[in-house]
Amino acid sequence: MSRSDTPLVLVVDDEPAQRALLSYNLEAAGFRVATASDGEEALLVVSEEAPDVILLDWMLPRVSGIEVCRQLKAQRGGADAAIIMVSARSDESDRVRGLETGADDYITKPYSVNELLARVRANLRRVRPARAGQVLDVGDLTLDPEAHRVHRSGAELHLGPTEFRLLSALMEKPGRVWTREALLDRVWGRDIYVDTRTVDVHIGRLRKALMAQGGDDPIRTVRGAGYSLD
Amino acid sequence: MSRSDTPLVLVVDDEPAQRALLSYNLEAAGFRVATASDGEEALLVVSEEAPDVILLDWMLPRVSGIEVCRQLKAQRGGADAAIIMVSARSDESDRVRGLETGADDYITKPYSVNELLARVRANLRRVRPARAGQVLDVGDLTLDPEAHRVHRSGAELHLGPTEFRLLSALMEKPGRVWTREALLDRVWGRDIYVDTRTVDVHIGRLRKALMAQGGDDPIRTVRGAGYSLD
DNA sequence: GCATTCTGTGACGGTTCGGTGACAGAGGTC
DNA sequence: GACCTCTGTCACCGAACCGTCACAGAATGC
Numbered sequence: 001m002s003r004s005d006t007p008l009v010l011v012v013d014d015e016p017a018q019r020a021l022l023s024y025n026l027e028a029a030g031f032r033v034a035t036a037s038d039g040e041e042a043l044l045v046v047s048e049e050a051p052d053v054i055l056l057d058w059m060l061p062r063v064s065g066i067e068v069c070r071q072l073k074a075q076r077g078g079a080d081a082a083i084i085m086v087s088a089r090s091d092e093s094d095r096v097r098g099l100e101t102g103a104d105d106y107i108t109k110p111y112s113v114n115e116l117l118a119r120v121r122a123n124l125r126r127v128r129p130a131r132a133g134q135v136l137d138v139g140d141l142t143l144d145p146e147a148h149r150v151h152r153s154g155a156e157l158h159l160g161p162t163e164f165r166l167l168s169a170l171m172e173k174p175g176r177v178w179t180r181e182a183l184l185d186r187v188w189g190r191d192i193y194v195d196t197r198t199v200d201v202h203i204g205r206l207r208k209a210l211m212a213q214g215g216d217d218p219i220r221t222v223r224g225a226g227y228s229l230d
Numbered sequence: 231m232s233r234s235d236t237p238l239v240l241v242v243d244d245e246p247a248q249r250a251l252l253s254y255n256l257e258a259a260g261f262r263v264a265t266a267s268d269g270e271e272a273l274l275v276v277s278e279e280a281p282d283v284i285l286l287d288w289m290l291p292r293v294s295g296i297e298v299c300r301q302l303k304a305q306r307g308g309a310d311a312a313i314i315m316v317s318a319r320s321d322e323s324d325r326v327r328g329l330e331t332g333a334d335d336y337i338t339k340p341y342s343v344n345e346l347l348a349r350v351r352a353n354l355r356r357v358r359p360a361r362a363g364q365v366l367d368v369g370d371l372t373l374d375p376e377a378h379r380v381h382r383s384g385a386e387l388h389l390g391p392t393e394f395r396l397l398s399a400l401m402e403k404p405g406r407v408w409t410r411e412a413l414l415d416r417v418w419g420r421d422i423y424v425d426t427r428t429v430d431v432h433i434g435r436l437r438k439a440l441m442a443q444g445g446d447d448p449i450r451t452v453r454g455a456g457y458s459l460d
Numbered sequence: 461g462c463a464t465t466c467t468g469t470g471a472c473g474g475t476t477c478g479g480t481g482a483c484a485g486a487g488g489t490c
Numbered sequence: 491g492a493c494c495t496c497t498g499t500c501a502c503c504g505a506a507c508c509g510t511c512a513c514a515g516a517a518t519g520c
Binding site for chain 1: 270277291304406407452453454455458
């Protein structure tokens with residue numbers, strides 16, 4: 001099955017030891033993990049990989065966590081993710097400020113691993129409600145993962161396995177622009193190496209299939225960035 | 231004994247001891263049992279194995295049973311199962327909340343094994359009347375589990391035992407795509423090891439039998455995924 | 461305008477996947 | 491024992507699918 005079923009958690013912390021610890025625990029719990037050591041990197045990862053949950057350290061070098069949080073929320077794609085602020089201070093005012101800035105949740109050190117995982121799962125549920133098995137609906141497109149069927153305005157379309165997974169990924173966050181790398185990761189799996197141009201070809205094939213029975217091209221090419229479904 | 235005729239009960243409880251106890255009692259009563267220790271796992275099992283009854287502990291770690299229940303009901307496949315909430319509290323408000331969330335029944339600890347089994351059977355009858363000897367009907371196909379007979383457009387077909395079980399499994403959720411692994415699990419049993427290609431061969435034999443007296447092939451092959459009955 | 465970069469797409473070789481006939485073994489029946 | 495049915499595995503073939511490339515055309519920058 002495709003990787004895209006496993007939720008992605010982004011850990012933003014400047015301490016390598018903290019990142020390693022969090023990654024370890026999260027991966028042990030079955031999540032995919034991406035890391036970033038500062039706000040800039042975090043923004044990059046968010047635009048590339050569209051994480052589902054972001055664990056954001058309050059005390060970051062150069063740019064404060066709050067600022068990063070604000071930017072993440074402002075950035076397209078970041079708005080889809082749940083942001084959990086991690087802070088050493090249990091100060092109430094910090095908490096309020098964090099949540100005001102757009103954080104979805106707030107957790108103070110020291111915390112237990114279970115507590116952390118609980119927060120991540122809880123936010124994940126909110127952000128990505130029970131995706132498995134749910135019928136996806138975007139515009140005149142309908143994708144039923146369980147029956148493995150795709151319809152456009154009622155008419156059934158025939159897609160190959162890769163096109164099917166590609167369309168699932170695109171339909172999960174309509175409007176979002178996916179880089180080729182992100183799509184490779186989600187549709188092909190992160191350990192497989194294939195050329196990024198392969199994505200182009202499959203997007204082409206997907207377009208052909210989607211327009212086989214008429215209708216506009218629902219896939220938008222963003223030059224220099226990637227593709228999105230509208 | 232035909233595997234797919236045996237109802238599947240999913241036990242969701244975070245306590246290993248509870249799971250073991252319930253499994254033991256349910257299996258002794260002739261049910262097949264699957265277990266899950268949290269909501270996430272439960273959702274997975276539901277989408278993979280399509281249980282008939284779900285015994286859901288109210289007090290789950292991290293995610294409350296209510297939340298899990300809501301998600302199960304929302305998920306395709308979960309809606310077909312009866313959900314019985316198991317709670318330590320006999321509180322009336324809890325009961326109401328549970329039922330409001332979509333639970334089909336409610337049982338409070340302490341309960342006797344007989345009481346538990348009675349509830350499971352009662353809900354099973356409601357949810358899967360086929361158990362009571364009711365025939366399965368899909369398109370022009372009719373399968374009578376009790377009489378062990380299959381008809382297509384009135385004409386009786388001859389199926390071997392494995393083909394019969396295979397068809398029962400497929401007919402239980404028409405349209406749903408079953409992976410070879412899921413079918414092996416359901417038709418052959420989870421402890422038996424046979425090659426997944428064996429499924430192909432039996433699908434072939436089943437098709438042959440189904441089309442012996444004319445008619446289209448009712449089984450759809452989904453490349454890279456599995457089979458489904460339409 | 462021109463040069464450059466990026467994208468769409470047809471073609472192609474190679475691979476994987478699924479259908480099927482053949483076969484040997486297990487188990488049951490007479 | 492002699493049949494018969496059913497089962498799981500294998501080998502083979504054809505079809506579907508995949509990844510890459512080359513080239514043309516579009517978009518962008520200067």
